[in-house]
Amino acid sequence: MNLETKLTLPPNVVSRSVGDETVLLDTASGLYFGLDSVGQRIWQAVGDGRNLGETVDIIVAEYDVDRKQATSDVLQFAGTLVERGLLAE
Numbered sequence: 760m761n762l763e764t765k766l767t768l769p770p771n772v773v774s775r776s777v778g779d780e781t782v783l784l785d786t787a788s789g790l791y792f793g794l795d796s797v798g799q800r801i802w803q804a805v806g807d808g809r810n811l812g813e814t815v816d817i818i819v820a821e822y823d824v825d826r827k828q829a830t831s832d833v834l835q836f837a838g839t840l841v842e843r844g845l846l847a848e
Contacts, residue, residue, distance in 0.1 A: 760838055762812030762830070766805050766846040774802065783845055792845060797822060801836055805846060811837055 768774075771787040781799040783792040794802055800821065804814040811833055818829045840846040 760811070760834060760841070760848065762815065762834075763810055764837075764848065765808065765810045766837060766841065766848060768806050769844065769847045772845050785844060787844070792843070797832075798836060801833060805837070 771785060773784045773786060775782050775784075776799065779796045779799070781794040781802055783794065783802075784790075785792070797818065800817065801814055804817050809817070814837075815826065815829045815833050818824060818833060819826050822829075824832070837846060841848060
């Protein structure tokens with residue numbers, strides 16, 4: 760996975776925004792996952808069809824974080840969601 764990677768939202772994952780948090784439900788496993796505001800923004804960017812590099816740009820523009828840290832965090836977060844079946848490559 761790299762900054763050119765475009766991930767997709769699997770059809771078995773349902774999301775709902777609740778205040779500053781997004782809750783994900785994997786209907787295949789029945790497990791719930793909660794995303795904080797940054798995770799929610801990454802989720803939205805992926806859902807809008809952005810690649811991970813574009814997603815990093817959004818995080819840098821909207822949050823007080825440098826590009827190196829944002830890149831590391833976005834790649835790690837996306838990798839975790841892919842591992843859990845909440846995003847697909």
